[in-house]
Amino acid sequence: MTDSEIVLGLPQYEITAIERAGGTITISARHAGPISCPHCQGSRLRNKGWRRRSVRHDDWGFRQCVLRLELRKSRCLDCGRWFRQRIPGIQPFQRASESFQEMVFQQHLDGINRSCLGRRKGIGAATVQRYFLRRLQKRARQDHAPLCPKILGIDEHFFTRRKGYATTFCDLKNHRVYDVTLGRSEKALESYFLRLQGKQQVRIVCMDLAAVYRSLVRKHFPNAIIVADRFHVIRLVNHHFLACWRDIDPIGSKNRGLLSLMRRHRHNLKPEQQLRLMAYLAERPALELIYRFKQRLCYLLLKKHKTKRQCQKLIPRFLRAVVELRQSGLAQLVTLGDTLHSWSEEIVRMWRFTRSNGITEGFHNKMETISRQAYGFRNFEKLPAASAGAMFLERFGIGVCPRNWRRARRAKACGWDAGIRTPIRRSRVCSLTVRRRPNGASIEL
Numbered sequence: 001m002t003d004s005e006i007v008l009g010l011p012q013y014e015i016t017a018i019e020r021a022g023g024t025i026t027i028s029a030r031h032a033g034p035i036s037c038p039h040c041q042g043s044r045l046r047n048k049g050w051r052r053r054s055v056r057h058d059d060w061g062f063r064q065c066v067l068r069l070e071l072r073k074s075r076c077l078d079c080g081r082w083f084r085q086r087i088p089g090i091q092p093f094q095r096a097s098e099s100f101q102e103m104v105f106q107q108h109l110d111g112i113n114r115s116c117l118g119r120r121k122g123i124g125a126a127t128v129q130r131y132f133l134r135r136l137q138k139r140a141r142q143d144h145a146p147l148c149p150k151i152l153g154i155d156e157h158f159f160t161r162r163k164g165y166a167t168t169f170c171d172l173k174n175h176r177v178y179d180v181t182l183g184r185s186e187k188a189l190e191s192y193f194l195r196l197q198g199k200q201q202v203r204i205v206c207m208d209l210a211a212v213y214r215s216l217v218r219k220h221f222p223n224a225i226i227v228a229d230r231f232h233v234i235r236l237v238n239h240h241f242l243a244c245w246r247d248i249d250p251i252g253s254k255n256r257g258l259l260s261l262m263r264r265h266r267h268n269l270k271p272e273q274q275l276r277l278m279a280y281l282a283e284r285p286a287l288e289l290i291y292r293f294k295q296r297l298c299y300l301l302l303k304k305h306k307t308k309r310q311c312q313k314l315i316p317r318f319l320r321a322v323v324e325l326r327q328s329g330l331a332q333l334v335t336l337g338d339t340l341h342s343w344s345e346e347i348v349r350m351w352r353f354t355r356s357n358g359i360t361e362g363f364h365n366k367m368e369t370i371s372r373q374a375y376g377f378r379n380f381e382k383l384p385a386a387s388a389g390a391m392f393l394e395r396f397g398i399g400v401c402p403r404n405w406r407r408a409r410r411a412k413a414c415g416w417d418a419g420i421r422t423p424i425r426r427s428r429v430c431s432l433t434v435r436r437r438p439n440g441a442s443i444e445l
């Protein structure tokens, strides 16, 4: 390694002069490496003169450093195109070297705000933000594998009133959002599934009890096994049970205290709460029977980590419960029985499978928070980028909020709401700023 390379930290450069003027050090340098055509990699070139380029580089202590480079302009004799010499460590059209941009990124990530960092480095606040976002997107791209994950979680969430729902694809093995796409109907998702890569390697798909997703997955993921999501199944059981309760006792079911006791699992009730519930049920023997049945069913559905042999013993219990539901004669319970019957295979697989779509739900929560803080995303394209950026930041224990959020809140308080909202909406994702959490703790999903 030559002295020039040690000083600059860039390969194959040669320093020709160093000057100091005020607080700035100007280093004149020349790239000594071989030149080749960027279009055809040919080396038969004709020199067409020199071009100067000034590039911001790593600071020397408190002094700013500028690289003054002399670059060759050439014409390729093989393909006939003109080009300017490409050099390592500096991208075309950039006014700062990669290492300088990385330094700005790191310092902004460490919590120095844009304007302060910009003043210190002699660049604009907008430039700090641009460097920061570019690096962030680069890292998010590196995290996002091009092929489908092996264990996929699918769930829908509400996006906007005009555009309806969006579908989230989650990598349940690595706890990442794989992708988000607009729509939840077969028609809307068909084209997305068609261009998805690596569908063969998906082994397990975890989803709620939506028939559309099931038929799509059966069609597009030939090697995947569908597993029902435990959270959604239990929620469905509870939903029908509570509706049935409303049919039986319309007045009692309006009692919010009782409602909260009714929908919980038995192990989540305190002794005095259990007594209260039992006292209510003792007056209604029919309801008590249904309640006990629901508890048994829920505990059956909560089982996991089971072996094949254990599952074989559990399956008759589940099938009996489904038959009982369908023969109960109560409209709500019959509907529940029919749903469980049509999804019986997927539900039974839950016992062998330990993961659930809980992570996906957590990501939805996060996305909704981001969206709410930005006063809603109207442009769907921005949502995945924003959420990917936010998730990336959260691994560093940093919360994300949009740039104009605070200003907007203040403006709203003094009646300037309408005037200021438009620019906020327009600048949504480009305006993510970083704030370090005081204790550096990461956020639990």
Ligand SMILES: [Zn+2]
Pocket (backbone or CB within 6 Å): 037, 038, 039, 040, 041, 042, 076, 077, 078, 079, 080, 081
């Ligand atoms: Zn060429």
